[in-house]
Amino acid sequence: MPQEQYAHRSTLSSNEGPHVYKVGIYGWRKRCLYFFVLLLMILILVNLAMTIWILKVMNFTIDGMGNLRITEKGLRLEGDSEFLKPLYAKEIRSRPGNPLFVQSDQNVTINILNGEMKAVTQLVTGPEAIEAYGKRLEVKSNTNKLLFSADNEEVVVGADRLRVLGAEGAVFPKSVETPYVKAEPFHHLRLESPTRTLIMEAPKGVEINAEAGSLEASCRSDLRLESKDGEILLEASNVKLPQLPRGSYSSSATRQKVYELCVCPNGRLFLSQAGSGSTCQINTSVCL
Known part of the structure; x- marks a missing residue:
């Protein structure tokens, strides 16, 4: 600092000479002041250089920072992005024509919260399974047609055709209702x-039809066809019952090839050799 000197003449005594006073910082104080000023200038230059370097590395522009761009519709991220903490957004979508990937080392959980901040719907995709929790699950086509829905009451398949491709088919532990x-x-x-x-029943009848093949019904115990208000109709060019029991016959009719179909009182059918009259009354041993 410049040295300032001034002469002070005393009004009390005119015989005394002028006094000189030195104003400023001298010695080690002056050197410390210069050192701190120089250090401050160095820190300012380093700080300015670091700021410019950060702006350059992070690619700060007027539109955003790095892969993050600020647009009129919101924020746009280009390339891969990693979020270490929760992300809150109203809508997340990819650029037109590009897919959207959500990747995690453990699982991805999507929660829908109510007013009390409790999860009412949850989707958890983990390494072993995909789990969904909610009151109702619906799958619709692009034409808004219901394809599948499930809730506590029922499961609805709305597609025109249900295909089961497994070798063992479909297993139903309880009843199945279908038209x-x-x-x-x-x-x-x-x-x-x-x-x-195996029981098949309907209030207005059950129709079994094989248009281009044969129809076979087999069981280990009893096969029962019952019609309460109508009739049972077997309509075919040939109706064969090959394993019906035969009634007793005489040795003189061993070459007999024409039989009569007989019915026991208990409903059992048997064959009896045909004669000039009915032979069912003679062959009653089968009905016992």
Whole structure:
């Protein structure tokens, strides 16, 4: 600092000479001041250089920072982005024509919260399974047609056709209600209950039709066809019952090839050799 000197003349004594006073910082104080000023200038230059370097590395522009761009519709991220903490957004979508990838080392969880901040719907995709929690699950087509829905009451398949591609078919532990059961073209349709009873019933009748093949019904115990208000109609060019028991016959009619179909009082059918009259009364041993 410049040295300032001034002369002070005393009004009390005119015989005294002028006094000189030195104003400023001298010695080690002056050197410390210069050192701190120089250090401050160095820190300012380093700070300015670091700021410019950060702006350059992070690619700061007027539109955003790095892969983050600020647009009129919101924020746009280009390339891969990693979020270490929760992300809150109203809408997340990819650029037109590009897919959207959500990747995690453990699982991805999507929660829908109510007003009390409790999860009412949750989707968890983990390494072993995909789990969904909610009151109702719906799958719709692009035309807003219901394809599948499930809730606590029922499961609805709204597609025109339900295909089961497994080799063992479909297993229903309880009853099945459907208006139509049909096999794929050139494939067999098989309804089977390996250890229990198979029951088919309808209030207005059950129709079984095989247009291009044979129809077979087999069981280990009893096969029962029952019609409470109508009739049972077997309509075919040939109706064969090959394993019906035969009634007693005489040795003189061993070459007999014409039989009479007889019915026991208990409903059992048997064959009896035909004669000039009915022979069913003679062959009653089968009905016992």
